[in-house]
Amino acid sequence: MKWSNSITLDQPFSDARLVATTPAPEEDPAQAREKAAYERGRRDAEQAMGAKLLQQRNEIAELQNGLLNSLKQILPKMAEEMESALIQLALEAAEKIAAGVKMDPERVEAVVREALSQVQDTSEVSIRINPGDLGLLRKHKSPLVEGSAEMGPLRFVASPDVTSGGCIVQTRFGLIDAQQETKLAQLRKAVNV
Numbered sequence: 001m002k003w004s005n006s007i008t009l010d011q012p013f014s015d016a017r018l019v020a021t022t023p024a025p026e027e028d029p030a031q032a033r034e035k036a037a038y039e040r041g042r043r044d045a046e047q048a049m050g051a052k053l054l055q056q057r058n059e060i061a062e063l064q065n066g067l068l069n070s071l072k073q074i075l076p077k078m079a080e081e082m083e084s085a086l087i088q089l090a091l092e093a094a095e096k097i098a099a100g101v102k103m104d105p106e107r108v109e110a111v112v113r114e115a116l117s118q119v120q121d122t123s124e125v126s127i128r129i130n131p132g133d134l135g136l137l138r139k140h141k142s143p144l145v146e147g148s149a150e151m152g153p154l155r156f157v158a159s160p161d162v163t164s165g166g167c168i169v170q171t172r173f174g175l176i177d178a179q180q181e182t183k184l185a186q187l188r189k190a191v192n193v
Contacts, residue, residue: 098180105140108133115169115178128159128168
């Protein structure tokens with residue numbers, strides 16, 4: 001800068017220093033508008049993002065509640081189906097185990113005694129039994145076939161219609177079917193399968 005006027009001082013300067021001062025730059029109005037627009041956009045974006053997140057949280061909560069309600073309705077039905085399937089499996093396993101058991105005289109006697117325990121009148125008792133099982137009882141001289149004082153005379157009849165391991169006891173009052181198939185059918189009926 002050039003000065004066109006001179007300044008006269010009464011006393012000389014002592015300890016004088018040149019201080020450079022720059023005037024504060026004035027903000028460009030275009031930059032100010034741009035900065036304000038940026039801040040407005042940022043606030044609007046934050047608000048929009050917050051609203052979107054809140055909407056998504058609500059949707060997730062609704063989805064969760066729907067899933068929980070579905071599970072509450074499905075689980076009892078699944079438990080019932082599983083129970084039925086497990087009972088069915090247990091019955092099939094029992095059938096296979098029973099079919100695989102080798103018959104011996106003690107087992108055959110136990111089946112006949114169990115059936116006879118249901119008989120009220122022992123005066124006329126006929127026992128239909130599988131020919132192989134009857135052969136086992138005779139071979140081992142079972143007291144049932146030989147006759148016992150406790151049961152009275154029993155009439156054994158070999159019947160190929162009766163499966164091994166079972167018997168059918170006939171009295172003048174009716175039949176007692178003690179075959180494995182019949183017992184399993186009664187068990188199925190009892191557990192509603």
